[in-house]
Amino acid sequence: MKTIVFFSLLGFGIFISVIVLAKPGNLMTDKEQRLLEAVSQNDLTTVQELVKEGININAQDIRGRTALLVAVENHHFESANMLLEAGADVNMQDHKQDSPLLLAGAEGRVDIMKRILQAKPDFTVYNRFGGTPLIPAAERGHVDMVELLVNTNVDIDHVNHLGWTALLEAIVLSNGGPRHQKIVQLLVDAGANVNVSDKEGVTPLQHARRKGFHEIVEILESAGGT
Numbered sequence: 001m002k003t004i005v006f007f008s009l010l011g012f013g014i015f016i017s018v019i020v021l022a023k024p025g026n027l028m029t030d031k032e033q034r035l036l037e038a039v040s041q042n043d044l045t046t047v048q049e050l051v052k053e054g055i056n057i058n059a060q061d062i063r064g065r066t067a068l069l070v071a072v073e074n075h076h077f078e079s080a081n082m083l084l085e086a087g088a089d090v091n092m093q094d095h096k097q098d099s100p101l102l103l104a105g106a107e108g109r110v111d112i113m114k115r116i117l118q119a120k121p122d123f124t125v126y127n128r129f130g131g132t133p134l135i136p137a138a139e140r141g142h143v144d145m146v147e148l149l150v151n152t153n154v155d156i157d158h159v160n161h162l163g164w165t166a167l168l169e170a171i172v173l174s175n176g177g178p179r180h181q182k183i184v185q186l187l188v189d190a191g192a193n194v195n196v197s198d199k200e201g202v203t204p205l206q207h208a209r210r211k212g213f214h215e216i217v218e219i220l221e222s223a224g225g226t
Helices: 030-040 043-050 065-071 077-086 100-107 111-116 134-139 145-150 166-172 176-191 204-211 214-222
Strands: 004-011 013-021
Touching: 013 176, 030 043, 030 065, 043 077, 065 100, 065 176, 077 111, 100 134, 111 145, 111 166, 134 145, 134 166, 134 176, 145 176, 166 176, 166 204, 176 214, 204 214
Parallel strands: none
Antiparallel strands: 004 013
């Protein structure tokens, strides 16, 4: 963003005028804006026409969203598939640091994630909490998403800004019910380190015991948790 400041002296006062020029990247063409609107409505005919015209499908709106991110937001698989086939960037982040990869994981959009994985996404691009797509998927109880992601090259033991791994979030931020029990088992079976503690030095097993999550306690004890 470019800022131009003008100073003017009038009598005893000093007046400052500031003109802020938006980044060119935030200014979408009419067709690029039409693409976002078409994707938000899952208007496949318009999406296909605009893609065939060769417009910039990775253009970002004022919020930093690409057409593909809008497709993920709205759970529009068909539009997302068209954009991915045209080479849409799965790693581009908006102003909240969401990307198609990260948002699909957090939202549990397994159908879209399977297509995103074919584009060989960068798992070292993190969300605003410093996390991978696996961490919010585990926290939110998206069993199928966790099962999918643990079979990729995502870092299963990655620690986010809060000091939590996917395993810790599946315990600390859950009710310990059947979905999270399944997720803990999936993470353990995939080789998650069950003794990575949080910032206070509390381990997953200690959290599970404190919360009375007996089923999860058994899983972690069987996996060598301390």
